[in-house]
Amino acid sequence: MIAEAGLAALWFAGALAALQLIFTAIGIAKSHDEAMAAVRPVAVVQGLLAVAAMLLLITVFMQSDMSVQLVVDNSHSDKPLLYKFAGAWGNHEGSMLLWVTILGVAGGAVALLERRLDNRTLIATLGAQAAIALGFYTFLLFSSNPFARANPVPADGNGLNPLLQDPGLAFHPPTLYIGYVGISVAFSFAVGALVTRDVGPAFARAMRPWVLGAWIFLTLGITAGSYWAYYELGWGGWWFWDPVENASLMPWLAATALLHSVTVLATRDGLRAWTVMLAVVAFSMSMIGTFLVRSGILTSVHAFAVDPKRGAFILALLAIYIGGALILFAARVGTVRAGNTFEAVSREGALVANNLLLSVVLGIVLIGTLYPIVAAAFGVQLSIGPPFFDKTAGPIALILVAIMGAGPLMRWRRDGATEVLKRMAVPGGVALITLALFLIFAPGIGILPLLGLTLAAGLAAASVAPLWKRDLRRTPLFTWGMVVAHLGIAVSLAGMASDSAFTRQELVATRLGEPQHVGPFTITLDSIAPVVGPNYSALEATLTARRGDGSAFTLKPQSRFFATPATVTSESAIATKLDGQLYTVLGQQDEQGRWQLRLWWKPFVTFIWLGGALVALGGALSLLGRLSRERRAWKREEEALA
Amino acid sequence: MKRWLLWLPFLGFVLLFGIVTFGLKAPTDRTVKSAMVGKPLPDFTLPAIVPGKPGLSSADFAPGKPRLLNVFASWCLPCIAEAPQLMALKQAGVEIDAVAVRDTPWALRDFLARNGDPYARIGDDKQSSVQLSIGSSGVPETFLIDAQGRIIEQHIGDIRADDVPDILAKLRAAR
Secondary structure, three states: OHHHHHHHHHHHHHHHHHHHHHHHHHHHHHOOHHHHHHHHHHHHHHHHHHHHHHHHHHHHHHOOOOOEHHHHHHOOOOOOHHHHHHHOOOOHHHHHHHHHHHHHHHHHHHHHHOOOOOHHHHHHHHHHHHHHHHHHHHHHHHHOOOOOEOOOOOOOOOOOOHHHOOHHHHHHHHHHHHHHHHHHHHHHHHHHHHHHOOOOHHHHHHHHHHHHHHHHHHHHHHHHHHHHHHHHOOOOOOOOOOHHHHHHHHHHHHHHHHHHHHHHHHHHOOOHHHHHHHHHHHHHHHHHHHHHHHHOOOOOOOOOOOOHHHHHHHHHHHHHHHHHHHHHHHHHHHHOOOOOOOOOOOHHHHHHHHHHHHHHHHHHHHHHHHHHHHHHHOOOOOOOOHHHHHHHHHHHHHHHHHHHHHHHHOOOOOOOHHHHHHHOHHHHHHHHHHHHHHHHHOOOOOHHHHHHHHHHHHHHHHHHHHHOOOOHHHOOHHHHHHHHHHHHHHHHHHHHHHHHHHOEEEEEEEOOOOEEEEOOEEEEEEEEEEEEOOOEEEEEEEEEEEEOOOOOEEEOOEEEEEOOOOEEEEEOEEEEEOOEEEEEEEEEEOOOOOEEEEEEEEEOOOHHHHHHHHHHHHHHHHHHHHHHHHHHHHHHHHHHHO | OOHHHHHHHHHHHHHHHHHHHHHHHOOOOOOOOOOOOOOEOOOOEEOEOOOOOOOEEHHHOOOOOOEEEEEEOOOOHHHHHHHHHHHHHHHOOOOEEEEEEOOOHHHHHHHHHHHOOOEEEEEEEOOOHHHHHOOOOOOOEEEEEOOOOEEEEEEEOOOOHHHHHHHHHHHHHOO
């Protein structure tokens, strides 16, 4: 019954999305007020129905209802409760339902909360949202029904891929999806504004919190995904330039550019066409991300159960939405009045440079990700990995960091080059001192890590500089947000550079009690013992580690054997210290009875994710600041009317 | 700004769409073909791994009669699946040599005792170096070697029952 109720909710939601689109079309084309008035409530109910469907799917997973095919394929009654819950979206159908649920909720929220945007533009925006939702409901109902019954009903399910049985699953996909889908709201705003030719500061202010919100979640999702891959896959790396990682990075890059250009539009009424373009590009990137993950067109660590037919469906949706939006853009944006202009040396100028460089990085990542497909067209098989991306995107990202330091210290509209250089004196000095220190005390580290450390120090100084001589209590929250986010980038960059410059790695075969060394640590294998988990058995090594003469601590890496499905995974053990992480992985036993151990000492690697969290925190502060200012402005307008 | 410039993003998207559609339509062939097909076997010498059975070197191949070079390992499940077909080929008079990849003598002895031993020689390829030099990226793979010691074909994956007649025909043709 629950499954049928879920399916019914999905059908109703789909029908309401169609209705929402029709009302919008009639309302906008014929200026029909009643049709327009119906759009908002329909959007809210559609969102509620999508939520109901998702909750019902979670219910069948929690109950381990083996009469539902999706539960059979992806769950098992022995599975811990958290993974039964998160397992609802740890598969294709469930994750697409989550996608459309978040889309529905976002649409409903726009309908309920947005008050300052021109009504016609808002209705057009909700119409665009309905069009996107309709496509995904169709996809779910006709090719990926999550509620399909199993016949015959098996005794138990196939279990969930063990790599996914991790708290990361409960967190990583939903945050990324909220990010992806949040960007769809920005896209819908852009389409709505193009339809009514109303691209201006009001539109930018309406769009900005959505872009910010989506961007915060993308940042968190990518940061969490990176840490998850780092400890779960046991390779000791935190970014692999895997196609699916790139698929999440590309929308983030586009959203970061959009975030900055929308500020120019909201504050100075400049960059109108560019901002609209970026909103379309950002959503294209999240659609392409979804497509790459779901079609299995590229080999990837994320290629769990893929299906080219579903890929074709998503591709068709992508063609309709993005192709349509770009045609609308080409046809309409020429008729949008040009915005304000500005001097090259100005805050806007720096933001434009930021946008261009972000776009170049985005282009590099896109080309690098899709190039294997192009090469295949000419009969060449190849894969593109870290050497390409590090050499191309790396240097540009470093230039971007340098501009990032200078931008916030510049004035809007027009500034003098010498004044800017003066304001950059302290951060520049910090960077130079850092460079000198590393050249003297750590000679021989690579040029990119060295530049990374130098620029990270300079950026850290530059990003707190806007607070200089300011009354900190009266500094607006969004300025704090910018400071914290930029500082976060500096922290993260320092972690990346430190990891690639100073990591020590050892692969050893050791007997019990034999001391091994990595970096400043001495590590001995004390024992190997079998342990039993809720749905796996494992061999667990007990390692004692000690730095110099310091106190000893224990690490317990495991090699796990899962029965359903039959898989071996290695569970790394990581000791986090203030200045980095000791990372250990248990391998196999060799012919002489020695155990393989992989040992890494990674100084300050934690800064990578700490920085990511700071960036997201900065976004959150900024969002709070903007929302409270919007609220005050709206209240003033209400009072003026009353 | 020129009006036509505004169409550039759309054109870029059409290009992207074309590429991706092609990628989706193109058969996804994930196997890695050896670049050595059609070329003579590279020089190598591998020690014996099982007592009483000689090791393998490239000199064993030419000149002689066409034969099979099977790349396998005792730890490989599809290798167990293809063992009966290799035995059938041996019954049909085919000489089969093997490269055992990253294996140990005792594990291999067990494997041969359990699944049959179709091999004339087995070379011990501890580091996969010979495997890689002939362009094999996984186990099992089987190379057809002609009478002059040239690789004429690479069979990727396990040999199924319906592959056997085909392989026999090709070996006959390579005489």
